[in-house]
Each structure stands twice: as C-alpha cells, then as structure tokens.
Amino acid sequence: MNVSKPENLEEAIRFLSDHQEARIVAGGTDLLPRINQKLEAHDTLCYIDDLPEMSGVVVAKDGGxxxxxxxxxxxxAVNKELSGYTALLQAASKVASPQIRNQAxxxxxxxxxxxxxxxxxxxPWSDVNHCFKWGGKQCFQYKSSKECVALFQSDVAPVLIAFDAVAVICGPDGRRELPVEELYLKAGRKNIAHNEILLGIKLPALMEGVFSAYARKTIRGSFDFPLLSCAVRLVTGEDRVIKDAKVVFGSAGVMPAVFQVAEDVMVGKKINELTALADTLKPAVSKVIMPFRDTRVNGPVRKDMAKEVFSKAITQIEQVT
Ligand SMILES: Cc1cc2nc3c(=O)[nH]c(=O)nc-3n(C[C@H](O)[C@H](O)[C@H](O)COP(=O)(O)OP(=O)(O)OC[C@H]3O[C@@H](n4cnc5c(N)ncnc54)[C@H](O)[C@@H]3O)c2cc1C
Ligand code: SF4
Structure with a gap:
C-alpha cells in the first residue's frame, strides 16, 4: 500500500496529479470500510485531513x-460560531454515532x-451479474435504468444547500468556487476532479429573521443512515411573514432534491400557517422523491415519508418562534 501524507496543499495536489490511481482520505469513515469490505480496491491513498488550509471555522468580515x-x-455540532445555523448543527449531530462523528x-x-x-x-454480488457501479452493464435497482441511481445519503449536504453554501476547491489550476448544489452530478458522480481537493465550505452571513431546521426519518433512533431527510431555511420579516425559503430533501435520489414548489408557496405566509401547508404540498413533494427501495423501505413508502419529515422540520421552527 502506497500511503502519502503530504505536508502542504501543493504537495498534496502534485501527488494526486502524479498518481491517477490515488484516493483522498479525510476521516476515512466512508472510504475505508468500502476498501475493507472489498467493494473497492485502492493501493494508493493520500491523507489530507491535517492540511492547514482545510482546518478550523473562521468568521469572515462580512459575517459569513x-x-x-x-x-x-x-x-x-458544538461550535459557537455556527450556533445560528441551527439546521447544520442538528444534521451534524445526527450522523452515525459519536465515535464516527469524532472522526468524520x-x-x-x-x-x-x-x-x-x-x-x-x-x-460482492455475482461476478457475472455486475451492476453499473461494479463496472457492469445493468442496474438491479431499476432494471430499465441506463445508469446507477444509488441514493446520496449525506445528512449535511441538504442543509448546506438550504443555506446556499459554496464549496471552495483547489486543484492544479488554482482555486474555484461553486454552489454546493452543483457538486452533485448524474449517476452519483461529484463535480470535483481526481486531483482537486475540497478546501472547505463558505456559508453566507445569517440574515435577520432567519430560522432553520433539519429532520430525518430513520429506522433506529441513532447510528442509522436517513431513509429520507428534510432541511428548511426561512427568512422572516415583520409579523413573521416569510420573505425567503429553501427546502431540500436528502436521501431522495442520486443528489439532494431542492423542493422549489414549497419555496414558492411558503413565501408570503406566516410561520404558524406552515403546518397546514404540508398536506397541500403532498402531490408536489412526491415528484421530487425518487421511488428508491432498499432493505428497509420500498419506493412508495419513501415518498409518503416526505410529508412527515417536512412537517417535522416546520414544527421545529414553529416551536422556536
Ligand atoms: C456505520 C456508518 C454509519 C454512517 N452513518 C451516516 C449517517 O447517518 N449520515 C451520513 O451523512 N453519513 C453517514 N456515514 C457516512 C460517512 O462516514 C460520513 O458521512 C462521514 O462524514 C464521511 O467523512 P470522512 O471524513 O470519514 O470521509 P472519507 O471516508 O475520508 O471520504 C469520503 C469520500 O470523500 C472524499 N474526500 C474526503 N475529503 C475530501 C476533500 N477534502 N476533497 C476531496 N475529496 C475528499 C474521499 O476521497 C472519499 O471518496 C456513515 C458511515 C458509517 C461507516
Ligand atoms: S443503483 Fe444499485 S444496483 Fe443500480 S447500478 Fe447503482 S449500485 Fe448498482
């Protein structure tokens, strides 16, 4: 095994550029189990979690x-500078278990x-019947699918998108920034090259009257991937009338799903009118949730959960206003 622990960012990018086969390791809680389970084989790893450019929580001059x-x-989950980003704290504290959160x-x-x-x-499933993700030519989840439709189950990504966060990425050609929403591509691919490193996330300054919440549905109370999750961010004005809203579902498909219909309907309403909206949004909500089935839940049930997680997030906001 070729393991590199570069001392600085330039060295890390050079190593990745020189070793096309290398994989980046940060906390390792996602990648290393897959290697151990022989779902992936990598003999060149690049550990980047000590690089100074990627550490700390820093408040910018504009309040971001x-x-x-x-x-x-x-x-x-415990950072004071982030305490106003309620949904982010909630999502980070719900991932997996304390041991994993200490490392991830x-x-x-x-x-x-x-x-x-x-x-x-x-x-590994049969050597003969490999699916797209194994380099094969079929999908067992959706037989008619022409590409992999595996679920993206990050708890944190939907919240970052709800806050209009921006990803800062560095590669051989320098730095670039893109909305977190644009990190996700079809078939589970990510919009980041093999020799690029995600340096961090920029969160915009919190506006006055902002409220946010994150809710998720799981089989177990803890240590479980979400079946479906929902991040809501609202900006309110006078009399708690909503001026701006963003609603994003997680574990809803190959990438987080922005629920534009809800945003349009919510603007102009008062916060205490939101719970009643959940029923009227049901037909629209089911269109943004993919009918993905797994060992825990089938496709239609996952769609039915949308109203539940949306209402849960809204109720949390109602309770603090
Ligand atoms: C038992 C278990 C339960 C889990 N439960 C949850 C859950 O409930 N919710 C949830 O969201 N996740 C869950 N996870 C998934 C995962 O462990 C976490 O999401 C964790 O945050 C991954 O972070 P990491 O630093 O360990 O990632 P790593 O394993 O180090 O990396 C993950 C991927 O990102 C790439 N990468 C990492 N950092 C960078 C960077 N800076 N630039 C470019 N590429 C990079 C790596 O190459 C790799 O492909 C669970 C995992 C396990 C094992
Ligand atoms: S969705 Fe599942 S079965 Fe289909 S290609 Fe992806 S990993 Fe394979």
Missing amino acids: VFIGASVRLFEI TIGGNILQENRCMYFNNQV
Whole structure:
C-alpha cells in the first residue's frame, strides 16, 4: 500500500496529479470500510485531513463563515460560531454515532459515495451479474435504468444547500468556487476532479429573521443512515411573514432534491400557517422523491415519508418562534 501524507496543499495536489490511481482520505469513515469490505480496491491513498488550509471555522468580515473541509462533525455540532445555523448543527449531530462523528469530516460527508443495497454488501454480488457501479452493464435497482441511481445519503449536504453554501476547491489550476448544489452530478458522480481537493465550505452571513431546521426519518433512533431527510431555511420579516425559503430533501435520489414548489408557496405566509401547508404540498413533494427501495423501505413508502419529515422540520421552527 502506497500511503502519502503530504505536508502542504501543493504537495498534496502534485501527488494526486502524479498518481491517477490515488484516493483522498479525510476521516476515512466512508472510504475505508468500502476498501475493507472489498467493494473497492485502492493501493494508493493520500491523507489530507491535517492540511492547514482545510482546518478550523473562521468568521469572515462580512459575517459569513468558512468551515474547513477537515473539521470533524462533532466540532460542528458544538461550535459557537455556527450556533445560528441551527439546521447544520442538528444534521451534524445526527450522523452515525459519536465515535464516527469524532472522526468524520464535513468534506468527507458531502463527498461520500452514494449507497445501494445491491452494492453495499460485504460480499460482492455475482461476478457475472455486475451492476453499473461494479463496472457492469445493468442496474438491479431499476432494471430499465441506463445508469446507477444509488441514493446520496449525506445528512449535511441538504442543509448546506438550504443555506446556499459554496464549496471552495483547489486543484492544479488554482482555486474555484461553486454552489454546493452543483457538486452533485448524474449517476452519483461529484463535480470535483481526481486531483482537486475540497478546501472547505463558505456559508453566507445569517440574515435577520432567519430560522432553520433539519429532520430525518430513520429506522433506529441513532447510528442509522436517513431513509429520507428534510432541511428548511426561512427568512422572516415583520409579523413573521416569510420573505425567503429553501427546502431540500436528502436521501431522495442520486443528489439532494431542492423542493422549489414549497419555496414558492411558503413565501408570503406566516410561520404558524406552515403546518397546514404540508398536506397541500403532498402531490408536489412526491415528484421530487425518487421511488428508491432498499432493505428497509420500498419506493412508495419513501415518498409518503416526505410529508412527515417536512412537517417535522416546520414544527421545529414553529416551536422556536
Ligand atoms: C456505520 C456508518 C454509519 C454512517 N452513518 C451516516 C449517517 O447517518 N449520515 C451520513 O451523512 N453519513 C453517514 N456515514 C457516512 C460517512 O462516514 C460520513 O458521512 C462521514 O462524514 C464521511 O467523512 P470522512 O471524513 O470519514 O470521509 P472519507 O471516508 O475520508 O471520504 C469520503 C469520500 O470523500 C472524499 N474526500 C474526503 N475529503 C475530501 C476533500 N477534502 N476533497 C476531496 N475529496 C475528499 C474521499 O476521497 C472519499 O471518496 C456513515 C458511515 C458509517 C461507516
Ligand atoms: S443503483 Fe443500480 S447500478 Fe447503482 S449500485 Fe444499485 S444496483 Fe448498482
């Protein structure tokens, strides 16, 4: 095994550029289990979680916040500078278990691999019947699909999108920034090159009257990937009338799903009118949730959960206003 621990960013990018086969490791809680389970084989790893450019939570002059990609999820859940980003704290504190949150980074969380019951098994499925993710020519989840449709189950990504966060990425050609929403591509691919490193996330300054919440549905109370989740961010004005809203579902498909219909309907309403909206939004909501089935839940049930997680998030906001 060729393991590199570069001392600075330039060295890391050079190593990745020189080793096309190398994989980045941050906390390792997503990648290393897949290697151990022989779902993936990599003999060149590049550990980047100590790089100074990727550490810490820094408040910018305009009131926005930069979160280094190596910041651990447990740190996010207790960080005072982030206390106004309620939904982010809630999402970070719900990931997996305390042990995993102590090790897992925010960068690794939003770049984690998509998951599917056919792929994420200890024993590789038949050598003959490989699916797209194994380099094969079919999908067992949706027989008619022309590409992998495995679920993206990050708890943190939907919240960052709800806050209009921006990803800061560095590669051989320098730095670039893009909305977190644009990190996600079809078939579970991510909009980041093999030799690029996510340095961190920029969160815009909190506006006056902002409220946010994150809710998720799981089989177990803790240590479980979400079946479906929902991040809501609202900006309110006088009399708690909503001026701006963003609603994003997680574990809803190959990438987080922005629920534009809800945003349009919510603007102009008062916060205490929102719970009643959940019923009227049901037909629209089911269109943004993919009918993905896994060992825990079938497709139609996942769609039915949308109203529940949306209402849960809204109720949390109502309770603090
Ligand atoms: C038992 C278990 C339960 C889990 N439960 C949850 C859950 O409930 N919710 C949830 O969201 N996740 C869950 N996870 C998934 C995952 O462990 C976490 O999301 C974690 O945050 C991943 O972060 P990491 O730093 O360990 O990632 P790593 O494993 O280090 O990296 C993940 C991926 O991102 C890439 N990467 C990491 N950092 C960078 C960077 N800075 N630049 C470019 N590429 C990078 C790596 O190459 C790799 O492909 C769970 C994992 C396990 C094992
Ligand atoms: S969604 Fe289809 S292609 Fe993707 S891992 Fe599952 S079975 Fe394989």
